[in-house]
Amino acid sequence: MPLVLNEEQRLLRDTSREFLQRSAPVAALRALRDERNSLGYQADLWAEMAEMGWACVTLPEAYGGLDFGFLGLGCVLEETGRTLTASPLFASAVLGSNTILFAGTESQKEHYLPRIATGELTVALALDESHHHAPADTGCTAQCNDEHAVISGRKVFVADGHSAELLLVVAEDQYGLGIYAIPENTPGLLRERTVMVDSRNAANLTLNAVTVPLSQRLGGTEDCxxxxxxxxxxxxxxxxxxxxxxxxxxxxxxxxxxxxxxxxxxxxxxxxxxxxxxxxxxxxxxxxxxxxxxxxxxxxxxxxxxxxxxxxxxxxxxxxxxxxxxxxxxxxxxxxxxxxxxxxxxxxxxxxxxxxxxxxxxxxxxxxxxxxx
Amino acid sequence: MTHSSATADAFRQEVRDWLEENCPQSQRQPAVAADQFWGGRSGSFPSEDARLWYERMRDKGWVAPEWPREYGGAALDAQQARIIKQEMKRINARTPLYGLGLWMLGPALLEYGNTSQKEQHLPAIVKAETRWAQGYSEPGAGSDLASLQCRAEEHDDHFLVNGSKIWTTAADRCDWIFCLVRTSTEGKKQEGISFLLIDMHSPGVSTTPIELISGESEFCQTFFDNVKVPRENLVGELNKGWSVAKALLVHERKLMAEIGSDSPRKVVSPREAAEQYLQKDDTGKLTNTELRSQLADYDMQMHAIGLTHMRCFEERQAGVRSPAPLVMKYLGTEAEKTKSELLLKIMGSRGLGWEGDSFTDEELDTLRLWAMSKAMTIAGGSSEIQLNVIAKSVLELPQE
CATH class of the missing domain: 1.20.140.10 (Butyryl-CoA Dehydrogenase, subunit A, domain 3)
Known part of the structure; x- marks a missing residue:
């Protein structure tokens, strides 16, 4: 397994560095903070990043990705760490898209992944319910019948939960652990932006009997x-x-x-x-x-x-x-x-x-x- | 698959087959001190199988695989040498010949020695005819090595050496010693040092063992009283010995960083010790949560160090320069100390026995190794010196 970068990866690192230092230095995060920007990131910057293919570095080609590998993606992420660049890259294009990649059915993957890959759709994973990461403790529940799921509970510390257009909500259900893809404006879903110390996006979610078609459950009736x-x-x-x-x-x-x-x-x-x-x-x-x-x-x-x-x-x-x-x-x-x-x-x-x-x-x-x- | 990895795979198979055929079964288990063969005039084989194993490796050129054939090596490249090492490790094959000649002086002579020095000393090292000691430190020159005082006066065809060297490992059993000596007191202190090879059987050389806190006396102090050393035993140029020494220190630090994987005693790992000396609950978790945390921290540290060794190797292969090799001596030896302290905590009072039948050999060895581990962050450039080197060479921080 390689522990050194190859030439293509080094090139990606260098171009990422150049772009981010020019277009999204730490001063850009300061500006977002000071103007209390409601989105929490620069939309045009995100469009440029997606244009360069950053939102689909590791995705398989079948879903519109570059299949360039995680070592390559790591080069980009390291650079975003250097500039503290706020963008949906991590929450949507890494955490969100991989959740769908692993848990989704083929048709769900075909439906969502290509749009995440172009940056057109942003998603966020809503998992934690307490102030410490504890993926094994899920109190949020989903009651399923043949057609619908009704989801109730509360989620905290959802990265980009405030701005994402699609929320991936983890809930206990009759099949085990379920992950539900819930569009941002679904009735019963309340989002409260939390102002965090790092000036980046996070949110708490309250789900009051949010009802979605069962087809929104990732993976059909599989335990996720x-x-x-x-x-x-x-x-x-x-x-x-x-x-x-x-x-x-x-x-x-x-x-x-x-x-x-x-x-x-x-x-x-x-x-x-x-x-x-x-x-x-x-x-x-x-x-x-x-x-x-x-x-x-x-x-x-x-x-x-x-x-x-x-x-x-x-x-x-x-x-x-x-x-x-x-x-x-x-x-x-x-x-x-x-x-x-x-x-x-x-x-x-x-x-x-x-x-x-x-x-x-x-x-x-x-x-x-x-x-x- | 690339061409080079196909070639490497073929070579690996060849090595595996040869080892399978030639490494005696008795030589496929960890070697305690008594099982090691160090060669030299006073050295003897610990067993007939050890002799057989050494001779086969010597004839194959694999005692020093990277050395040229004319000096007893096999002229292999670094990757092939590493494959041999890995394959030996895979079957637990013992190191057939130990010695500072093989590990340290040899590589330095290949770089700095003249042809007749190479011809005289390299084959003798591979043939186990000579065992070498290192003469660097002095009672008044430890971390500040360049302040050394052992003097070599130039005469027509020889040097006259006076002074003493300390921490000369097993010098009472060695045939030769490579020394740093002062040949000039002018200019910077590093500039008056020369690298000299001294026959320990010369008149005027004497050696006394030093007992350590571990109870061992591997180290000695060696005295030189009007010792006549032929001029041709000077390696490199007069007053330029410091650069030879620095090159050699790199080999020593690499060796010390890796030493944990090839320890002269049967060493129990903290994880194995935890199985034996600590209790687990129904779910298989150690009940002592504090020691469980410390064990995980140690395992993670070793995991990270192992990966960094691999990265250093890959970077070398790829011709990529990085600071990683320069931090390994510091990290490796500090981790050895952490490991020893952790083992004592896990074993409790059973890890504190000095001698006698109340304790197992493993417990007694653990305690002795704990004491020995204290020397590892001192010898070969102390941890403080290592940090100085990182600050200067990697971070390029201003020097006073």
Whole structure:
């Protein structure tokens, strides 16, 4: 399994970087925040990203995708992590589309995936119901008869739940775990945008006897639990790739600052106390890069390794993101806690990413369980 | 499938077949210290099978697969050498010959030695005729290696060496020692150092073992009292020994980063120890949640380190430069310490036995290895030195 990028992947990384740094730098996120943008991302930017094929990098060609592999997608996500770019890329084109890919029937896939691939349709997965990621605990229920399903319950921390046109709602039903594709304006579905620390989109959902045709249940009458787990692992690895980009950017900015800030008549980067802390971070970044690349490669080449490497990656990136952003603030000193400096945006996005799809305690526990202890 | 991977697969099959035919069954299990063959004039084979296994590997050129044929190697490339290593590991085949000559001096001589030095020393290493010690550190020159004082005075056709070296591994059983010596006190301290090969049987060389906290005395201090060393034993140029030493340190660090996978003792893994010394509930979870967390953290760390070793290899093959190789010594040796501490916690008081029948061999070995692990983040450039190197070479932070 490859742990180095090939030429095509490097090219994708370079063009993504160039595009994002020009069109969607951290300043763009600041602008969205300051104007309290109701969509939470730039619609024209998303159209351009989709135009470049980013929404369909990994999708099979049969559904309008490029089938370019997750290692390739990781290159794009890493760059969006560096610029903290707000867009439906992760929630819709990765988490949403893979949920449909694994759980949907053939006709559902043909119906939704090509439109997600072009960016025309945005979807969001509504899974968590408490303040900690716990995919095994679903309180939301669906009562099904031959024609309809009636869904009730509450969902929290739904990434892009505020703006997505289609919600994929996870609910217990008579077939096991069900996932229901519910259009945004369906009666009984209430969406409440939550203003989160990272200035990105999330929402809480309330479902009061939302009624949809049974044909909106993904996979017909199959239990969707296994499919959901597969989609979640892809999401965890994709998010880890984004977090790796975030960490690399905040760390590079910090190292650059160590080389320009003078105190006591010397550049502070010449102080061994700071050098060692930076070197330790560099070592951990190297480990995390291997882990992310292995996990993404495993999706493409060795699916049996995905659950363990997904938990490995998310746990390690959670810890690294916390560590690297805290050190970034500390090493910048006073200016590090000002809103003017962009370091704070990285700190804030890191905390949201750390909770999303499982914190370290969740993934350490899962790693131990998968390892047989 | 690409052409090169087809060739690699064919080579792998060839290696597998040859090992199957030639590696004696008794040599297909982990080697404890007493099972290792280090060669040299005072070395002897631990068993007849060990002799047979070594001789077959030597004749095949696989004791030093990457060395040129004329020096006893098989002239293979890095990928082929790695395949041999992997296939040996697959059947638990023992390392047929251990030694610093093979691992460290040989690669340095190939790069810096002249033809007659290579001809004199490389075949002798492969043939296990000479065992080598390393003479770098001194009582007053540890992490600050370049401040070393052991002096070599130039005379017509020889050097006269005076001083001492410390942490000379098994020097009391070695035939030769490669040393860093001071040949000039002018200019920067790195610029007056030369790389010298010294026959340990020369008059004026003496060695004393040092007892360590692990109870072992693998390390020695070696003294040089007016030792005459022929001029042709100088490797590289006079006063340019520092670059030879640096190249050699890279080999040493790589070796130390990988050492966990080829430990001289039977080592129990923390996961195996947990099965044996901790309890599980009905669902198969360890009931001690704190140790379960620590075990998972350790396993994840080793998983990540293993993947990074693989990435380093792939990057080397692809000609991609990355900082990864420079962080491995630090990470690998720190992880070894973590592992030893974790094993003691898992074994509880059973992991604290020093000797005697109240404890199993495995328990006693675990304790001794715990003590030995403390040296790993000190030897070969301490963790603090490794961090300095990362700060300077990777991050390019300003130096004082």
């Amino acid at each position: 639990a296994a499919a959901l787990e597969q989609a979640l692992d892809r999401g965890r690895l994709a998010l880890s790739a984004e977090m790796l980009g975030l960490v690399e950017e905040v760390f590079e900015r910090t190292v650059a600052y160590l080389k320009e800030r003078e105190q006591f008549g010397a550049l502070i980067g010449s102080f061994q106390a700071l050098q060692h802390r930076a070197a330790q971070l560099q070592a951990e970044i190297e480990l995390c890069r291997s882990v992310v690349m292995q996990g993404l490669s495993a999706i493409d080449d060795a699916p049996e390794q995905v659950p363990l490497t997904a938990s490995l990656a998310k746990a390690r990136l959670n810890d690294l993101a916390e560590w690297a952003t805290n050190e970034a603030v500390q090493m910048h000193g006073g200016i590090g806690v000002t809103d003017e400096l962009e370091i704070g945006f990285f700190l804030k996005r890191a905390r949201v990413s750390m909770q999303m799809l499982g914190d370290t305690a969740f993934h350490r526990d899962r790693y131990a369980t998968l390892s047989g202890y």
